[in-house]
Amino acid sequence: MKQKRRSSSTTIRRNRLVAYTFLLPNIIGFLLFILIPVIASFFMSFTSWNGFGVIEFVGIENYKNLLHDANFRISFINSILFTLISVPVTLFLSILIAIALNRGIRFVKVFRTAVFLPYVTATIAVAAVWQLIFNPTMGPINGTLMKLGIDAPPGWLSSPSWALVSVSVVYIWHSVGYYMILFLAGLQNIPDHLYEAAELDGAGPIAKFFNVTLPSLSPVIFFTMIIGVINSFKVFDLIYVLTGGGPGRSTHVLVYDIYNTAFKQFEYGYASAMAYVLFLLILIFSFIQFKGQKKWVNY
């Protein structure tokens, strides 16, 4: 008995040694480049530091200042608005497209490729194209609108009231294919017998959709909502190229402000506080969704 226990504890020790040998390269990178920076920026958010000189501890000063920072408030609201516009529309469209492209269609691979194509192309190149497409006087969109008899179409990216919506349009166009793939995988997982049972009960296509498809898809919808929100809070490239945050501050979002505060104004402490507010915002959105899921997600 004693012998056996000793051998099991040596097994644990041996396994541990082997495991950490395998983990070593990754753990070093993980600690250095992910875990320690996450913790370090938390502490930095309580300092006023510009990268040089002494690090001065300022308590919750940065967070207090954020509360009164009018520009920060605009970015905060823009980030939330952007998420509230783009996530529901993206998910709604991608569910519809996934259902349409699920079965019973010819050339399905061609259509899926078309929808997925924007997602694999670099946002910078894509943004350059959309900038021209949205050109208020000469672009193809307003060209078409004016041909159709609309004399004063919106200025899109150059109009303070339309800029955020225009960026959302490009974002939705760029990411809809990604969510479509997730929904397609979800649809393929729905067993046929559920539909057969519904048919036996006399359900038509609409009843089948609401009683079989949607409930079976609810875990996927929940998952895509969570990552959809996280991703939309992180939009940077598109805004950088399409509008540069403008006109005025109409497309300034949190990540854009964090970048500018850190790497243009070198206010590392303040930028870290902003980053943690962003993180908190994402946590709150995720928490609300986790709380809400019990009411509608079927596992």
Next chain:
Amino acid sequence: MNIATGTKTEAAIYTPAPKARKISIKQILKYLAIIIVSLMMVLPFVWMLSASLKAESEIFGFPIKWIPETLHWSNYKDVWTKVPFHIYYLNTLKIAVITTILVIINSSLAGYAFAKIKFPESNRLFFIYIATMMIPYQVMMIPQFMLMKELGLVNSHWSLILLGAFNPFGVFLFRQFFISIPDELLEAARIDGLNEFGIYWRIILPLSKPAIATLVIFSFMHSWNDFLGPLIYLTSDHLYTLQLGIQHFITEYNTEYALLMAAAVSAIVPTIIVYFLAQDHFIKGVANTGIKG
């Protein structure tokens, strides 16, 4: 979160087209809607390609001429000579290839430890890895930059390579894949006298080609398309990546739209080729893990 662990075969994701069927109005409407949506997705690319071959004055002509009267291939020549595009290409390729190799090595090793070796902290440690995937990049961006500055790697490709080489997604992907490989196989190899590393190298890795392929594509695409990283770390023109080069092009030559479009086409062609070559792995990867590339 079924989707994160569920496995799905290629065949199941690509349902073959059904046999000929009666054409109803409903079917026609369905096809019409799908064709319109597909066109909306593809037309910006067509417009981009067509504009890249036009004379400057033709670009905004209305109604849109999809095929230019004369093809101005000189736009491409101009782009590649005005801007050191070949250097941007080589820089991007270098970063993407080295990052991808490092990601595959360290993630598969770590994934093996989490999936196949029983040690007390395994689950807790893996949970920390997963939890960090929720944290936005902005939260670690500043200390990372400080660290790279200390290491003297700012304005060097190595900062981007190192930061790209360690991501929890890779570990997650390999762990999930390795778990599906039966333990009996490993036991048999152990009885045959293979050590842990031998098992990893000779048994597990050869069986994991699909997972490796998926991660290669994702890592490559991610490095290739990355913009914020190069924007923060690279300041010298000769170190620029393609994305940074294009952005540079937008600000420098912002009135030469035809050239800009030629530059944009040049930048996305490689990813589109990679995508077409590895389409199935790519789609399976998204479906299985929910990775955002």
